[in-house]
Amino acid sequence: MGKILLVEDDEIMQKVIEKILIREGLVVDVARNGKEALVKLEENNFQYDMMITDIMMPYANGFEIISRVKSEELGKKIPVIIISSVGNEDSVMEGFKLGADDYLKKPIMAGELIIRVKRLLARANNVL
Amino acid sequence: MIREFFSELFSGELFRVFVYDFLYFPTVIQIAVIFIFIALLSTTIAYISILVRRYRGHRRDVRRARINPKIDQLITENIILNEGILEDKPIEDITINLEGFRKPLYKKRWVRQALIDRLMEYRKNFVGTIGELLRIVYLELELDKDSFRKMKSPRWERKVQALVEFTSMDFTIADVNILPLTNSKVRELRAEARHAYIKLSKNEPFKFFDIATEPLLQWDQIELFKIITSTKDIAIPNFARWVTYSSNKTVISFCLKLIVYYNQQAAIPAVVKLLDTKDHFLRADAINCIGKMKIEEVEATLVNMYNNQPLNCQIEILKAVGRIESGKYIDFLRQEFLHATDFDLRKNAARSLVRNEWMAKDVIQELMVTSTPDNQLILKHVMNPLIKY
Numbered sequence: 001m002g003k004i005l006l007v008e009d010d011e012i013m014q015k016v017i018e019k020i021l022i023r024e025g026l027v028v029d030v031a032r033n034g035k036e037a038l039v040k041l042e043e044n045n046f047q048y049d050m051m052i053t054d055i056m057m058p059y060a061n062g063f064e065i066i067s068r069v070k071s072e073e074l075g076k077k078i079p080v081i082i083i084s085s086v087g088n089e090d091s092v093m094e095g096f097k098l099g100a101d102d103y104l105k106k107p108i109m110a111g112e113l114i115i116r117v118k119r120l121l122a123r124a125n126n127v128l
Numbered sequence: 129m130i131r132e133f134f135s136e137l138f139s140g141e142l143f144r145v146f147v148y149d150f151l152y153f154p155t156v157i158q159i160a161v162i163f164i165f166i167a168l169l170s171t172t173i174a175y176i177s178i179l180v181r182r183y184r185g186h187r188r189d190v191r192r193a194r195i196n197p198k199i200d201q202l203i204t205e206n207i208i209l210n211e212g213i214l215e216d217k218p219i220e221d222i223t224i225n226l227e228g229f230r231k232p233l234y235k236k237r238w239v240r241q242a243l244i245d246r247l248m249e250y251r252k253n254f255v256g257t258i259g260e261l262l263r264i265v266y267l268e269l270e271l272d273k274d275s276f277r278k279m280k281s282p283r284w285e286r287k288v289q290a291l292v293e294f295t296s297m298d299f300t301i302a303d304v305n306i307l308p309l310t311n312s313k314v315r316e317l318r319a320e321a322r323h324a325y326i327k328l329s330k331n332e333p334f335k336f337f338d339i340a341t342e343p344l345l346q347w348d349q350i351e352l353f354k355i356i357t358s359t360k361d362i363a364i365p366n367f368a369r370w371v372t373y374s375s376n377k378t379v380i381s382f383c384l385k386l387i388v389y390y391n392q393q394a395a396i397p398a399v400v401k402l403l404d405t406k407d408h409f410l411r412a413d414a415i416n417c418i419g420k421m422k423i424e425e426v427e428a429t430l431v432n433m434y435n436n437q438p439l440n441c442q443i444e445i446l447k448a449v450g451r452i453e454s455g456k457y458i459d460f461l462r463q464e465f466l467h468a469t470d471f472d473l474r475k476n477a478a479r480s481l482v483r484n485e486w487m488a489k490d491v492i493q494e495l496m497v498t499s500t501p502d503n504q505l506i507l508k509h510v511m512n513p514l515i516k517y
Binding site for chain 2: 010012014016019020023034106107108109110111112
């Protein structure tokens with residue numbers, strides 16, 4: 001059972017993704033903005049199996065969170081999926097450069113998200 | 129105190145002063161009093177209307193805050209967590225339980241509107257099976273009828289709202305309903321109708337170009353361009369058709385940009401023909417199009433017509449020669465760089481020389497040494513790879 005940190009400020013996306021992931025048997029911790037995400041990460045000592053994050057958020061954007069996560073020894077192992085309505089080349093490249101493992105542009109397909117999450121979790125487990 | 133003031137105002141001395149003596153005031157005072165009265169009245173009306181609007185908005189927000197969680201719960205239970213999605217069934221085989229949506233509460237107009245808005249929000253975030261199921265709910269609950277009612281409203285804001293709903297729900301509507309709106313006098317409605325038409329009309333999404341008499345403003349063009357280039361499965365026609373026959377100059381100008389984007393080689397003859405137009409703005413757009421499509425066969429024509437053109441066309445010709453990069457007109461560019469009196473002409477000639485560097489290396493080196501300090505500065509500027517035009 002994987003524990004996922006979902007960082008999303010859009011109320012609808014937050015609820016729906018949470019429900020979808022819970023249905024798949026995953027444990028989901030939700031942060032409504034960048035600041036909350038950083039607090040949760042530190043409180044839990046970066047003990048997450050995956051992080052799904054939006055980019056445009058108040059207080060700290062997705063890129064800042066990813067670079068913070070990847071700067072920590074424990075955080076380096078956390079696979080990151082970006083879900084964003086910003087789909088231009090620059091931000092996709094920026095996300096991957098910072099260490100994101102996948103990038104989904106909104107609107108998303110729920111089925112696709114599940115497959116990508118499962119695949120990344122499986123890959124992370126194999127590596128570990 | 130206040131009571132005394134008002135009783136005094138309406139019965140006594142003050143009232144007499146305001147109503148009776150007013151007629152005997154000097155004209156300047158009369159005018160001033162009237163202006164003050166009008167200003168006070170307008171301010172009061174403005175404040176009252178703001179308060180009423182804010183109160184209505186607040187009431188709507190409170191109602192929405194109450195109903196949205198219920199709608200979310202229904203959508204989650206019946207669509208997001210639908211067993212059919214989990215079992216990967218095809219859309220046709222997925223059954224949606226609409227009982228909850230059919231309760232009396234959901235017959236109220238404002239609740240139906242809240243439901244439409246919520247469905248749209250969900251569709252903004254989800255495509256695929258969930259997106260399709262949201263659309264089915266919109267159709268099954270006959271929410272399209274609510275949207276149609278808005279389309280028939282005389283208020284343009286309501287029509288815009290209806291168009292946004294149709295576009296969001298991918299609901300195809302008949303041309304007769306939407307085409308006249310693409311030429312509306314109201315800018316916002318016109319823009320939204322054009323966007324909706326491109327999105328919803330899969331076969332002939334550009335038909336509204338035929339009837340467009342109202343201009344396509346710059347901002348509209350940017351928006352349309354974004355929509356056209358990002359809409360999937362859109363039938364792209366040969367834009368030469370409008371370049372040749374449209375009487376709307378902004379449509380022609382926009383089509384020239386689309387010709388460049390889609391690299392429509394078949395449209396080149398129509399673009400070249402546009403070089404003879406009397407409208408120099410359109411001519412400049414045509415030259416720009418030729419340059420960006422690197423049509424080398426027309427380069428000689430452009431250089432030959434250069435001296436008879438207004439400044440904007442001359443600048444476009446210089447840019448086009450740079451973009452085509454044939455290296456055949458280095459002397460022409462050199463002459464313009466050295467002898468043109470206009471700064472923009474010299475700058476663009478220099479830029480085009482640099483673009484033709486493969487043939488103009490010696491000329492550029494010579495100019496760096498022999499030209500005036502001003503021109504040397506221009507050359508240095510355009511040779512800086514960090515500065516883009």
